[in-house]
Structures are given as C-alpha cells and as structure tokens.
Amino acid sequence: MNDNYTIMIDEEKTMKCNQCEAMMINGVFCHETGCPNTHKIWDADSETWTNVYQCDICGYDVLEGEQCSCHDDE
Structure with a gap:
C-alpha cells in the first residue's frame, strides 16, 4: 500500500473539529460553512x-x- 495513502487515512481519523462535522477533501482538512474554527x-x-x-x-x-x-x- 502507498505510504502517502496510509498517512492520509490516519490524519483523517485523528483530525476533528469540536464545532462542526469537518472532513478531509482530496487530502485537505475542511470545516463546514459557518464554522467558527474555519x-x-x-x-x-x-x-x-x-x-x-x-x-x-x-x-x-x-x-x-x-x-x-x-x-x-x-
């Protein structure tokens, strides 16, 4: 398996926002529109x-x- 893919999956599981349902889009951490942590x-x-x-x-x-x-x- 590609190491970059593994890292991205690991980051996706660990990165969270306490104000919205943030997600990873094409490897970029994204907050929901209107999130105070944007x-x-x-x-x-x-x-x-x-x-x-x-x-x-x-x-x-x-x-x-x-x-x-x-x-x-x-």
Whole structure:
C-alpha cells in the first residue's frame, strides 16, 4: 500500500473539529460553512483551535499571541 495513502487515512481519523462535522477533501482538512474554527489552525501544544494572522512584514502565518520570527532580526 502507498505510504502517502496510509498517512492520509490516519490524519483523517485523528483530525476533528469540536464545532462542526469537518472532513478531509482530496487530502485537505475542511470545516463546514459557518464554522467558527474555519480560519483557525489546530495548536497541538495547547490542544485548542487558535487564530492566525498574517505578518505585515514577511506575510507568513503566525499564531495569535506570538511574534513572527522576522521581527527577531530587528
């Protein structure tokens, strides 16, 4: 069996949303329309859905409450 297929199946079983019936579509985790977690990501460290914002300088996604690594250079 293809290893990528096995990984996708494993991720599908473990990734869940506590606000909607989320699912995997073509290997992409998708929330239902209107889910409050739609534009959030799962933070495994805190085990919560966390808002992300886009850094004004470099454009990378950064977890809410954290500072982008590009600010460390200044």
